[in-house]
Amino acid sequence: MKNSLLAVALSAVLSAAAGCATTPNPGNTAMAATAFGPVRVTEHRGNDDLLTAGLGLDGLRAMTAPAFADPESPTAAEVRRRAVWSNWRGIADLAPGGGYAELYGSVAPSPGREFQTLARLPGAKQPHRVLVQVPDNFDQQARCVVLAPASGSRGVLGAIAVAGPWALPRGCAIAYTDKGAGSDYYDLDAGLGVQLDGTIGGPDAALAFQPEPAPATGVAFKHAHSGDNPEAHWGEHVRQSAEFALKVLTEAFPDAAPYRFDNTRVIAVGISNGGGAVLQAAQSASVGDWLDAVVAAEPNVTVAGARPIYDYTTEAALLMPCALPALGIPAMPTADAQCAALATAGLIQGDTIGEQQQSAYQALRDNGWTDEALRAGSISVAFDLWRSVAVTYASAYGRFPAGAHPCGYSFSAVTKDGTPRPATATERAAWSSEAAGIPPGAGVGIVAPPIDPANPIAGLQCLRALWDGQGADADRVRQGISELQVAPPAAGLPVMVIHGLDDGLIPPAFTSAPYVAAARSAGADVHHWQVRNVQHFDAFLGVPVYAGVYLPLLPYVYEALDRTWAHLENGAPMPANAVIATTPRGAGKPLQAGHLAIPR
Template sequence: MPTFGDIRCTMHRHGDDLLSAGLGLRGLAGLATPFAHPFSPTAAELRRRAIHSSWKGIADLDPLGGFGDVYGAVPDVPGREYTTFARLPHARSPHRVLVQVPDAFDRRKRVLVVAASSGSRGIYGAIALAGCWGLPKGFAVAYTDKGAGSGYVDPADGTGVALDGTRARTGDAVLEFEPEGLSVDDGIAVKHAHSGDHPEADWGRHVLDAARFGLAMLDRAMPEDAPFTAQNTIIIATGLSNGGGAVLRAAGDDTMGLLDAVVAVAPNVYVEGHGRPLYDYASEASVLLPAALAAPLFDEVPFARVAGLPLPAWALRGAALRAHGRLAAQSPVAQADEALAMLRAGGWQDDALRVAATSVSLDLWRTITVAYASAYLRRGAGRMPGGFAYRAPPLAGATLRATWWAEGSGVPPGAGIVLAGGTDLSLDPTLPGRLSLRDLWQDDTLRDAVRTTAAALPRDNLPILVVQGTHDGMIPLAFSAAPYVAWLRAAGRRPVFWQVPHAQHFDAFLAFPGFGERHLPLLPFGFAALDRAWQHLDQGRALPEDAAVRDARPRGAGRLTAGALALPG
């Protein structure tokens, strides 16, 4: 069982609510509110900034995107928050849990939504999915950061992040992450990469801990209605991306029957012997996909070309890979075709590859594999594989450091932190680091760590709904959701599987020029799946059938319409 530290309770009313910190939809879609004192923002200011950045990182709030009109809403939801650091018995570092209890909690329904942050985000990283769906209905929402988050530690001034989000020195407060023996030369320490706990192995347990904390905080918030238990409270787990994988892991770890339903959206989930784990295909894409982008498949794909021509860097990647013995073809065109053929042979589908080009241009493949390699090998900040390190340039002073908890993604670079190392002085300077990360896939220690992230089989009668975009280029359907669902069915389970045409992984990217016109948001399908799970539990309505959502179509150049979504009935 987990242990919980000191619990912080805060009230959020009168212009500072649970769902948007008083910003509303207009404020969430706009620029961040400046801090009154940039060097020392208050806990309330940091919370507002964290909620704002979590919404902007997940949802498409662009005027053409339809949020707040076609789907979704951001009403004012007053209530209380309870937060603490929870610790698994074997863990060196805690994971943060937080429970939001709306003043209008439905005491008759007694519903707790449990959510895990997407990616490696901080504690509010699932608010655009779980909070947006559950809080306006009068449901409480419990969140976990899954042992990741943005509690960055800077050895330059000896500070980390306290429970209220403010920066504090070791010894002055209990910190979210307190690595031992960190020196200035080691760079910035990040919990997901450097805790030594391999947090991904415990994703499911983190979710179940959040559920237990949620029940305990409902007891505290409403003692007259206590006890809140798994027997008298409906518990629905949901998450997006890594959060989706975490709730599916929780489904397999839930031997006590805490969960009543699970809704996973674009889940990063792995079943040993089925599909491919993230590190495998991400390290492959980091090396090969840039060389493939000159192929005709990527004609007119946003961010893959400039003025209709492949960038020289991609021709250089092909030549560099040939020099390293990774490609055999001699001409740039033939090298692109060879790299593309290798990706297809590994199971990549063309719709996913086209969208994956965006992740090349944003350098996401290298960013992800650096952090995951360090976590899998349990390396500290000064011993990251490949010679990598996270560093804050000298000009990144106290003002940027103060924003790290609120704006950091949990996997730098970003918020003034850069990814250093793994480079040389060649014309393709990042290739050495990428090749070293790819070659680590043959390392037995790393592979053993990945095996500990495999999902276990959930109980037979647990409702599971999985929603995935067919154009997902970050967590491709063919590597994650599809093999997971097939595995469940082969074992006699009956999951619901919605495959959404034209939907990709990052709704926030739909605001990019040329991107939203070609795709659909995934969040409305997540909301719809949660609706159907709730109707099944509350009304006994039959679970929906699988759906390919065949009538859905890209948004186009205009505003999103309900007809384009064609949500399953």
């Protein structure tokens, strides 16, 4: 990867333009007042393309990450390549027999340029990343931009497997955003954080995230500690990524300028938190002026009257480990003790372990959980993901700074027994490329308050009480959650919602189903695919026990994009609503098209 003289010159032009307030373009809704920082422009050709950083399918499948020549001080190119590798592997099932690049998807090289900067919403304390990929085959006549907010809390390339394989071969530019979360961790002890190019810098550098001073140690990260409650602004982050893309294209192709919302097709696509972000973008009252279509898969979205993610996550953290054996799923080592503690607290009933397990299971069922969601939810139990989400989101919703978590949790590099320790230079160097934006992972763990042997669930109860308890801290968290409700999309905007009916992390009963119902009641043009035998994590299908019973989600996302494009291009009808009856491939068998049963 290298910076050409053209790229440097273009960066200077864009940086100067970024310092000016945006003004309405003819035929456009006025853009938001946006502040973009300096723009970094890089070229990616030959053995370093846009889609796989030159790794190809074999390189993406490799079990070890692309190496850093100097583990403590990698180059920006090395950081990017590893970030591409980790983000692909965090989202897609790339295992042999899984069908990727054979039945669906593509890893064909896509040469081009990347433009990235830090953007800031009006009033925000922290910036967020936006990155635009412009392939060399960009179609200046049928100009299009695909908006791709990151899945989960991932970094700016967290949707590369979602948008890249579809958009780049078609000649569309892609605008990525980390939507206020991401992998820009900050070492509170060393005063070191992540720069725009992914390398580590000190407090005097232009860091992508630098928390406000606080009496804290360990590690801070943007999703938890920005003070901005980023989830409440996901739609604005998506809009800003679109604005940045138009700026980039206008300067990159001056002979075809200007690029505006009324002469450039804009499609937004996202999964998980990215799916929630594109649905937030769709609610804009003037969305028809800047956004042409939306494809949202397994979206973390909250509508009035539905359960927000913090509610069902803290419930699952408490009850699900105890409940799963009632479904025939082997108990985790601490499950019996958790059952006993729940019974002592009066949260479940029963004198025996079996009675307690059945009580916990019934409580979840009574609150809307399906058996399919509970079975797949066992994945989140195994990885301690419920607690991880609850700890991070409580901090974000309450806008608590580092070191001030209301339940006493913090984040740090840890020893094998969970004791906090200083982060190493090698760990810091890999944060930008390996962190998923929410610990544990990338050498950073959750540091819990001391466990009371008499009440081993006290920490989980504290997290739950921030939702259903009393006090100033709970009020702060609930206030943040109240800012998340999403309105129906603008009239006439084509919206495609896809959700696996076995999703155990973001169950459709709490998210996509109430969203679709509310949108249709408002007269919105929403189309809904509900897919059987699909859970939340395609990446886990590389594990044979999951591959035999679950199917990937991404084929349906790509198909929905194809059908949406045909609708916009040729007036073809949007896909009909469907509950898709799939067929699991079975243990040790390769995926075939018939297993997916995609409607035609």
